[in-house]
Amino acid sequence: MMTYNEQALRLHQLRFGLEGKLFAAPARVNLIGEHTDYTGGLVMPMAIDFRTAAVLSKREDQRAVFYSANYDEEASYEVASLERTPKGHWSDYPAGVVWSLQQQGIAVSGFNMTLAGDVPLGAGLSSSASVEVATALALLAHAGANLPLEKLANLCRRAENEYVGAKSGIMDQFVVAGAVAHRAMLLDCRSLTFELLPLPDQVRVVICNSMVKHAVATGEYGDRRDEVESGQAVLQHERPHVKLLRDATLKDLEACKSKMSAASFARCKHIITENQRVLDAREALLHEDMRQFGSIMVEAHKSMRDDFAASCKEVDTLVEIAMQQPGCFGARITGGGFGGCTVNVVRAEAAEQFVATLKDEYAAKTGISAQCFISAPSDGALAMAANGGVE
Ligand code: GAF
Numbered sequence: 187m188m189t190y191n192e193q194a195l196r197l198h199q200l201r202f203g204l205e206g207k208l209f210a211a212p213a214r215v216n217l218i219g220e221h222t223d224y225t226g227g228l229v230m231p232m233a234i235d236f237r238t239a240a241v242l243s244k245r246e247d248q249r250a251v252f253y254s255a256n257y258d259e260e261a262s263y264e265v266a267s268l269e270r271t272p273k274g275h276w277s278d279y280p281a282g283v284v285w286s287l288q289q290q291g292i293a294v295s296g297f298n299m300t301l302a303g304d305v306p307l308g309a310g311l312s313s314s315a316s317v318e319v320a321t322a323l324a325l326l327a328h329a330g331a332n333l334p335l336e337k338l339a340n341l342c343r344r345a346e347n348e349y350v351g352a353k354s355g356i357m358d359q360f361v362v363a364g365a366v367a368h369r370a371m372l373l374d375c376r377s378l379t380f381e382l383l384p385l386p387d388q389v390r391v392v393i394c395n396s397m398v399k400h401a402v403a404t405g406e407y408g409d410r411r412d413e414v415e416s417g418q419a420v421l422q423h424e425r426p427h428v429k430l431l432r433d434a435t436l437k438d439l440e441a442c443k444s445k446m447s448a449a450s451f452a453r454c455k456h457i458i459t460e461n462q463r464v465l466d467a468r469e470a471l472l473h474e475d476m477r478q479f480g481s482i483m484v485e486a487h488k489s490m491r492d493d494f495a496a497s498c499k500e501v502d503t504l505v506e507i508a509m510q511q512p513g514c515f516g517a518r519i520t521g522g523g524f525g526g527c528t529v530n531v532v533r534a535e536a537a538e539q540f541v542a543t544l545k546d547e548y549a550a551k552t553g554i555s556a557q558c559f560i561s562a563p564s565d566g567a568l569a570m571a572a573n574g575g576v577e
Pocket of ligand 1: 523
Protein backbone atom coordinates (compact mmCIF):
# COMPACT_ATOMS: atom_id res chain seq x y z
CA MET A 187 0.00 0.00 0.00
CA MET A 188 1.29 3.44 -0.94
CA THR A 189 1.19 6.15 1.71
CA TYR A 190 -0.87 9.25 1.09
CA ASN A 191 2.30 11.19 0.18
CA GLU A 192 3.53 8.51 -2.19
CA GLN A 193 0.20 8.51 -4.02
CA ALA A 194 0.23 12.29 -4.51
CA LEU A 195 3.87 12.27 -5.67
CA ARG A 196 3.15 9.39 -8.03
CA LEU A 197 0.13 11.20 -9.53
CA HIS A 198 2.35 14.20 -10.19
CA GLN A 199 5.03 12.07 -11.81
CA LEU A 200 2.47 10.36 -14.02
CA ARG A 201 0.90 13.64 -15.09
CA PHE A 202 3.99 15.77 -15.65
CA GLY A 203 6.82 13.25 -15.95
CA LEU A 204 8.71 15.11 -13.23
CA GLU A 205 9.59 14.56 -9.59
CA GLY A 206 7.69 17.02 -7.43
CA LYS A 207 7.98 18.30 -3.89
CA LEU A 208 5.02 17.79 -1.59
CA PHE A 209 3.32 20.19 0.83
CA ALA A 210 0.16 19.39 2.75
CA ALA A 211 -2.55 21.14 4.74
CA PRO A 212 -5.43 19.67 6.77
CA ALA A 213 -9.14 20.52 6.85
CA ARG A 214 -10.76 21.88 10.00
CA VAL A 215 -13.84 21.55 12.13
CA ASN A 216 -15.09 24.35 14.34
CA LEU A 217 -16.05 23.24 17.85
CA ILE A 218 -17.76 26.53 18.68
CA GLY A 219 -17.75 30.21 17.62
CA GLU A 220 -19.67 30.40 14.35
CA HIS A 221 -19.85 33.48 12.13
CA THR A 222 -17.93 35.45 14.74
CA ASP A 223 -14.61 35.69 12.88
CA TYR A 224 -15.44 38.50 10.44
CA THR A 225 -16.48 40.83 13.27
CA GLY A 226 -13.29 40.31 15.25
CA GLY A 227 -14.80 37.66 17.52
CA LEU A 228 -13.78 34.37 19.09
CA VAL A 229 -13.66 30.90 17.52
CA MET A 230 -12.54 27.46 18.68
CA PRO A 231 -11.67 25.25 15.70
CA MET A 232 -9.25 22.33 15.37
CA ALA A 233 -7.52 20.77 12.37
CA ILE A 234 -8.79 17.32 11.36
CA ASP A 235 -7.39 14.25 9.75
CA PHE A 236 -8.23 15.12 6.13
CA ARG A 237 -5.65 16.73 3.89
CA THR A 238 -4.88 18.44 0.65
CA ALA A 239 -1.49 17.71 -0.87
CA ALA A 240 0.09 20.18 -3.30
CA VAL A 241 2.96 18.64 -5.27
CA LEU A 242 5.06 21.12 -7.22
CA SER A 243 7.72 20.89 -9.93
CA LYS A 244 9.42 23.69 -11.81
CA ARG A 245 8.62 24.54 -15.45
CA GLU A 246 10.96 26.16 -17.92
CA ASP A 247 8.20 28.45 -19.30
CA GLN A 248 6.18 30.97 -17.32
CA ARG A 249 2.95 29.02 -16.99
CA ALA A 250 1.15 27.91 -13.84
CA VAL A 251 -0.33 24.50 -14.63
CA PHE A 252 -2.64 23.01 -12.01
CA TYR A 253 -3.89 19.46 -12.11
CA SER A 254 -6.69 18.45 -9.76
CA ALA A 255 -6.69 14.73 -9.05
CA ASN A 256 -10.21 15.03 -7.58
CA TYR A 257 -11.67 16.54 -10.75
CA ASP A 258 -9.13 14.84 -13.04
CA GLU A 259 -8.81 18.14 -14.84
CA GLU A 260 -6.04 20.57 -15.72
CA ALA A 261 -6.14 24.40 -15.69
CA SER A 262 -3.38 26.64 -16.90
CA TYR A 263 -2.51 30.32 -16.49
CA GLU A 264 0.22 32.68 -17.72
CA VAL A 265 1.95 33.64 -14.46
CA ALA A 266 3.00 37.15 -15.50
CA SER A 267 -0.45 38.21 -16.65
CA LEU A 268 -2.63 36.56 -14.02
CA GLU A 269 -5.67 38.82 -13.84
CA ARG A 270 -8.17 38.84 -11.02
CA THR A 271 -10.76 37.07 -13.12
CA PRO A 272 -12.24 34.10 -11.27
CA LYS A 273 -13.89 31.48 -13.46
CA GLY A 274 -16.17 29.91 -10.86
CA HIS A 275 -13.92 26.84 -11.11
CA TRP A 276 -11.83 24.80 -8.65
CA SER A 277 -8.66 26.41 -10.05
CA ASP A 278 -9.76 29.86 -8.74
CA TYR A 279 -8.48 28.85 -5.31
CA PRO A 280 -4.87 27.97 -6.23
CA ALA A 281 -4.74 30.69 -8.92
CA GLY A 282 -5.97 33.16 -6.28
CA VAL A 283 -3.00 32.21 -4.11
CA VAL A 284 -0.57 32.96 -6.99
CA TRP A 285 -2.31 36.33 -7.41
CA SER A 286 -2.21 37.02 -3.67
CA LEU A 287 1.53 36.21 -3.50
CA GLN A 288 2.13 38.60 -6.38
CA GLN A 289 0.17 41.30 -4.53
CA GLN A 290 2.61 40.77 -1.64
CA GLY A 291 5.52 41.35 -4.02
CA ILE A 292 6.49 37.66 -4.08
CA ALA A 293 7.32 36.76 -7.69
CA VAL A 294 6.31 33.28 -8.83
CA SER A 295 7.94 31.59 -11.85
CA GLY A 296 6.46 28.77 -13.95
CA PHE A 297 5.42 25.55 -12.21
CA ASN A 298 3.29 22.41 -12.41
CA MET A 299 1.12 21.60 -9.40
CA THR A 300 -0.89 18.49 -8.59
CA LEU A 301 -3.61 18.94 -6.01
CA ALA A 302 -4.81 15.74 -4.40
CA GLY A 303 -6.82 15.32 -1.26
CA ASP A 304 -9.45 13.57 0.73
CA VAL A 305 -11.25 16.59 2.23
CA PRO A 306 -15.02 16.18 1.65
CA LEU A 307 -16.07 19.01 -0.69
CA GLY A 308 -18.95 21.34 0.18
CA ALA A 309 -19.23 19.84 3.65
CA GLY A 310 -18.25 22.95 5.61
CA LEU A 311 -14.88 21.44 6.58
CA SER A 312 -12.89 24.11 4.76
CA SER A 313 -11.64 22.28 1.72
CA SER A 314 -10.94 25.75 0.27
CA ALA A 315 -8.59 26.89 3.05
CA SER A 316 -6.88 23.51 2.89
CA VAL A 317 -6.18 24.00 -0.85
CA GLU A 318 -5.10 27.61 -0.33
CA VAL A 319 -2.64 26.88 2.47
CA ALA A 320 -1.10 23.82 0.79
CA THR A 321 -0.73 25.82 -2.44
CA ALA A 322 0.79 28.79 -0.62
CA LEU A 323 3.37 26.65 1.16
CA ALA A 324 4.39 24.97 -2.10
CA LEU A 325 4.67 28.31 -3.91
CA LEU A 326 6.55 30.00 -1.10
CA ALA A 327 9.15 27.22 -1.19
CA HIS A 328 9.25 27.51 -5.00
CA ALA A 329 9.88 31.27 -4.68
CA GLY A 330 12.47 30.75 -1.92
CA ALA A 331 10.32 32.78 0.48
CA ASN A 332 8.88 32.25 3.92
CA LEU A 333 5.98 33.77 5.82
CA PRO A 334 5.01 33.61 9.49
CA LEU A 335 1.60 32.17 10.42
CA GLU A 336 -0.33 35.43 10.55
CA LYS A 337 0.90 36.63 7.15
CA LEU A 338 0.38 33.22 5.58
CA ALA A 339 -3.21 33.05 6.83
CA ASN A 340 -3.95 36.60 5.68
CA LEU A 341 -2.44 35.95 2.25
CA CYS A 342 -4.69 32.90 1.79
CA ARG A 343 -7.72 34.76 3.08
CA ARG A 344 -7.02 37.53 0.57
CA ALA A 345 -6.97 34.95 -2.22
CA GLU A 346 -10.40 33.74 -1.11
CA ASN A 347 -11.94 37.18 -0.45
CA GLU A 348 -10.51 39.19 -3.32
CA TYR A 349 -9.79 36.65 -6.06
CA VAL A 350 -12.41 33.93 -5.56
CA GLY A 351 -14.92 36.46 -4.22
CA ALA A 352 -16.02 34.55 -1.09
CA LYS A 353 -16.37 36.96 1.84
CA SER A 354 -15.05 34.56 4.48
CA GLY A 355 -13.30 35.51 7.73
CA ILE A 356 -9.82 34.48 8.90
CA MET A 357 -10.69 31.40 11.01
CA ASP A 358 -10.20 28.68 8.42
CA GLN A 359 -6.90 29.78 6.91
CA PHE A 360 -5.46 30.50 10.37
CA VAL A 361 -6.29 27.16 11.95
CA VAL A 362 -5.47 25.13 8.83
CA ALA A 363 -2.02 26.72 8.82
CA GLY A 364 -1.40 27.03 12.55
CA ALA A 365 -3.14 24.18 14.39
CA VAL A 366 -1.28 21.77 16.65
CA ALA A 367 -2.10 18.08 17.18
CA HIS A 368 -4.19 17.14 20.25
CA ARG A 369 -5.26 20.75 20.73
CA ALA A 370 -8.24 22.91 19.85
CA MET A 371 -7.34 26.52 19.05
CA LEU A 372 -9.13 29.40 20.74
CA LEU A 373 -8.46 32.22 18.28
CA ASP A 374 -9.17 35.87 18.87
CA CYS A 375 -9.94 37.02 15.34
CA ARG A 376 -9.25 40.65 16.14
CA SER A 377 -5.76 40.37 17.64
CA LEU A 378 -4.95 37.01 16.00
CA THR A 379 -3.64 35.78 19.33
CA PHE A 380 -4.58 32.25 20.29
CA GLU A 381 -4.56 29.67 23.05
CA LEU A 382 -4.11 25.94 22.44
CA LEU A 383 -6.50 23.88 24.55
CA PRO A 384 -6.16 20.13 25.08
CA LEU A 385 -9.27 17.97 24.63
CA PRO A 386 -9.75 15.40 27.40
CA ASP A 387 -8.61 11.86 26.47
CA GLN A 388 -12.02 10.41 27.28
CA VAL A 389 -13.84 12.24 24.46
CA ARG A 390 -13.93 11.90 20.69
CA VAL A 391 -14.92 14.50 18.13
CA VAL A 392 -17.36 12.99 15.63
CA ILE A 393 -18.14 14.85 12.43
CA CYS A 394 -21.34 13.96 10.56
CA ASN A 395 -21.95 15.12 7.04
CA SER A 396 -25.64 15.76 6.36
CA MET A 397 -24.75 15.52 2.63
CA VAL A 398 -26.61 18.79 2.06
CA LYS A 399 -24.12 20.89 0.09
CA HIS A 400 -22.74 24.09 1.52
CA ALA A 401 -20.76 26.79 -0.33
CA VAL A 402 -19.24 29.96 1.11
CA ALA A 403 -18.79 31.48 -2.34
CA THR A 404 -22.50 31.58 -3.07
CA GLY A 405 -25.50 33.52 -1.75
CA GLU A 406 -26.55 32.80 1.79
CA TYR A 407 -23.21 33.20 3.56
CA GLY A 408 -22.80 36.64 1.93
CA ASP A 409 -26.40 37.58 2.79
CA ARG A 410 -25.83 36.80 6.46
CA ARG A 411 -22.62 38.74 6.43
CA ASP A 412 -24.37 41.78 4.95
CA GLU A 413 -27.09 41.59 7.62
CA VAL A 414 -24.43 41.39 10.35
CA GLU A 415 -22.44 44.27 8.91
CA SER A 416 -25.41 46.57 8.63
CA GLY A 417 -26.31 45.82 12.28
CA GLN A 418 -22.70 46.43 13.26
CA ALA A 419 -22.73 49.77 11.41
CA VAL A 420 -25.75 50.90 13.48
CA LEU A 421 -23.98 49.91 16.71
CA GLN A 422 -20.80 51.69 15.65
CA HIS A 423 -22.79 54.83 14.93
CA GLU A 424 -24.92 54.75 18.09
CA ARG A 425 -22.38 53.38 20.54
CA PRO A 426 -18.94 54.96 20.01
CA HIS A 427 -17.12 52.32 22.11
CA VAL A 428 -18.18 49.70 19.54
CA LYS A 429 -15.37 49.43 17.01
CA LEU A 430 -16.44 45.93 15.99
CA LEU A 431 -19.51 43.88 16.93
CA ARG A 432 -17.16 42.11 19.32
CA ASP A 433 -17.30 45.19 21.60
CA ALA A 434 -21.11 45.29 21.84
CA THR A 435 -23.20 43.83 24.68
CA LEU A 436 -26.77 42.57 24.43
CA LYS A 437 -27.75 45.79 26.23
CA ASP A 438 -26.13 47.86 23.46
CA LEU A 439 -27.95 45.78 20.90
CA GLU A 440 -31.34 46.16 22.63
CA ALA A 441 -30.83 49.92 22.78
CA CYS A 442 -30.33 50.02 19.00
CA LYS A 443 -33.08 47.56 18.12
CA SER A 444 -35.43 50.11 16.55
CA LYS A 445 -32.67 51.38 14.25
CA MET A 446 -31.95 48.08 12.51
CA SER A 447 -33.89 45.41 10.65
CA ALA A 448 -35.26 42.43 12.57
CA ALA A 449 -32.86 40.22 10.62
CA SER A 450 -29.80 42.31 11.57
CA PHE A 451 -30.91 42.33 15.21
CA ALA A 452 -31.21 38.54 15.30
CA ARG A 453 -27.88 37.94 13.49
CA CYS A 454 -26.04 40.32 15.83
CA LYS A 455 -27.69 38.68 18.84
CA HIS A 456 -26.33 35.33 17.69
CA ILE A 457 -22.81 36.74 17.38
CA ILE A 458 -22.79 38.57 20.72
CA THR A 459 -24.07 35.50 22.57
CA GLU A 460 -21.75 33.19 20.59
CA ASN A 461 -18.64 35.13 21.63
CA GLN A 462 -19.66 34.60 25.25
CA ARG A 463 -20.33 30.90 24.60
CA VAL A 464 -16.77 30.49 23.30
CA LEU A 465 -15.43 31.90 26.56
CA ASP A 466 -17.78 29.67 28.56
CA ALA A 467 -16.75 26.65 26.49
CA ARG A 468 -13.09 27.43 27.21
CA GLU A 469 -13.82 27.42 30.96
CA ALA A 470 -15.64 24.11 30.66
CA LEU A 471 -12.75 22.60 28.72
CA LEU A 472 -10.17 23.81 31.21
CA HIS A 473 -12.18 22.09 33.96
CA GLU A 474 -12.70 19.00 31.79
CA ASP A 475 -16.43 19.53 32.31
CA MET A 476 -17.69 17.97 29.09
CA ARG A 477 -21.32 18.01 30.16
CA GLN A 478 -21.13 21.77 30.44
CA PHE A 479 -19.17 21.99 27.18
CA GLY A 480 -21.84 19.91 25.45
CA SER A 481 -24.75 21.97 26.75
CA ILE A 482 -23.02 25.13 25.47
CA MET A 483 -22.71 23.45 22.06
CA VAL A 484 -26.44 22.77 22.04
CA GLU A 485 -27.18 26.41 22.90
CA ALA A 486 -24.86 27.42 20.06
CA HIS A 487 -26.77 25.19 17.67
CA LYS A 488 -30.11 26.72 18.67
CA SER A 489 -28.66 30.17 18.17
CA MET A 490 -27.37 29.28 14.68
CA ARG A 491 -30.77 27.79 13.88
CA ASP A 492 -33.08 30.44 15.34
CA ASP A 493 -31.17 33.73 15.46
CA PHE A 494 -28.71 33.25 12.61
CA ALA A 495 -31.14 31.22 10.47
CA ALA A 496 -28.23 29.25 9.03
CA SER A 497 -29.23 25.65 9.73
CA CYS A 498 -31.48 23.37 7.68
CA LYS A 499 -33.89 20.59 8.56
CA GLU A 500 -31.44 17.76 7.79
CA VAL A 501 -28.74 19.23 10.05
CA ASP A 502 -31.32 19.86 12.80
CA THR A 503 -32.37 16.22 12.48
CA LEU A 504 -28.74 15.09 12.91
CA VAL A 505 -28.44 17.19 16.08
CA GLU A 506 -31.74 15.89 17.49
CA ILE A 507 -30.76 12.26 16.90
CA ALA A 508 -27.27 12.84 18.32
CA MET A 509 -28.58 14.33 21.55
CA GLN A 510 -30.66 11.21 22.23
CA GLN A 511 -27.64 8.90 22.04
CA PRO A 512 -25.85 7.63 25.15
CA GLY A 513 -22.44 9.21 25.63
CA CYS A 514 -23.12 12.27 23.50
CA PHE A 515 -22.21 15.46 25.41
CA GLY A 516 -23.12 17.95 22.69
CA ALA A 517 -23.88 18.39 19.01
CA ARG A 518 -24.19 21.40 16.74
CA ILE A 519 -23.96 22.60 13.18
CA THR A 520 -20.38 23.52 12.26
CA GLY A 521 -18.92 25.86 9.63
CA GLY A 522 -20.70 28.38 7.46
CA GLY A 523 -24.08 26.61 7.69
CA PHE A 524 -26.96 25.96 5.26
CA GLY A 525 -26.09 22.27 5.20
CA GLY A 526 -22.70 20.66 5.68
CA CYS A 527 -21.70 18.91 8.89
CA THR A 528 -22.46 18.64 12.55
CA VAL A 529 -19.74 18.37 15.16
CA ASN A 530 -20.42 16.07 18.09
CA VAL A 531 -18.47 15.56 21.29
CA VAL A 532 -18.93 11.99 22.44
CA ARG A 533 -17.58 9.76 25.20
CA ALA A 534 -14.71 7.75 23.67
CA GLU A 535 -16.12 4.29 24.37
CA ALA A 536 -19.53 5.25 22.94
CA ALA A 537 -18.20 6.78 19.69
CA GLU A 538 -18.45 3.73 17.38
CA GLN A 539 -22.00 2.91 18.44
CA PHE A 540 -22.91 6.58 18.25
CA VAL A 541 -21.87 6.67 14.59
CA ALA A 542 -23.74 3.47 13.72
CA THR A 543 -27.01 4.55 15.36
CA LEU A 544 -26.83 8.09 14.03
CA LYS A 545 -26.38 6.86 10.47
CA ASP A 546 -29.26 4.39 10.77
CA GLU A 547 -31.70 6.86 12.29
CA TYR A 548 -30.74 9.67 9.91
CA ALA A 549 -31.27 7.37 6.93
CA ALA A 550 -34.63 6.25 8.34
CA LYS A 551 -35.80 9.83 8.86
CA THR A 552 -34.43 11.53 5.73
CA GLY A 553 -33.56 8.78 3.26
CA ILE A 554 -30.01 10.20 3.16
CA SER A 555 -26.89 8.21 3.93
CA ALA A 556 -24.72 10.43 6.16
CA GLN A 557 -20.94 10.16 6.27
CA CYS A 558 -19.41 10.23 9.74
CA PHE A 559 -15.77 10.56 10.78
CA ILE A 560 -14.06 10.37 14.13
CA SER A 561 -11.09 12.72 14.14
CA ALA A 562 -8.51 13.71 16.71
CA PRO A 563 -7.20 17.30 16.58
CA SER A 564 -4.41 17.21 13.97
CA ASP A 565 -1.37 19.28 13.13
CA GLY A 566 -1.84 22.31 10.91
CA ALA A 567 0.22 22.77 7.75
CA LEU A 568 3.13 24.55 9.43
CA ALA A 569 3.44 21.94 12.17
CA MET A 570 3.19 19.18 9.53
CA ALA A 571 6.01 20.78 7.53
CA ALA A 572 8.12 21.24 10.68
CA ASN A 573 7.58 17.58 11.59
CA GLY A 574 8.81 16.50 8.17
CA GLY A 575 5.47 16.34 6.33
CA VAL A 576 2.61 13.94 6.65
CA GLU A 577 2.46 10.26 5.75
C1 GAF B 1 -16.90 29.73 6.75
C2 GAF B 1 -15.96 30.91 6.62
F1 GAF B 1 -15.00 30.66 5.68
C3 GAF B 1 -15.32 31.26 7.95
O1 GAF B 1 -14.54 32.43 7.83
C4 GAF B 1 -16.36 31.43 9.05
O2 GAF B 1 -17.03 32.66 8.91
C5 GAF B 1 -17.34 30.25 9.04
O3 GAF B 1 -17.87 30.00 7.76
C6 GAF B 1 -18.49 30.47 10.00
O4 GAF B 1 -18.03 30.48 11.30
O5 GAF B 1 -16.17 28.58 7.06
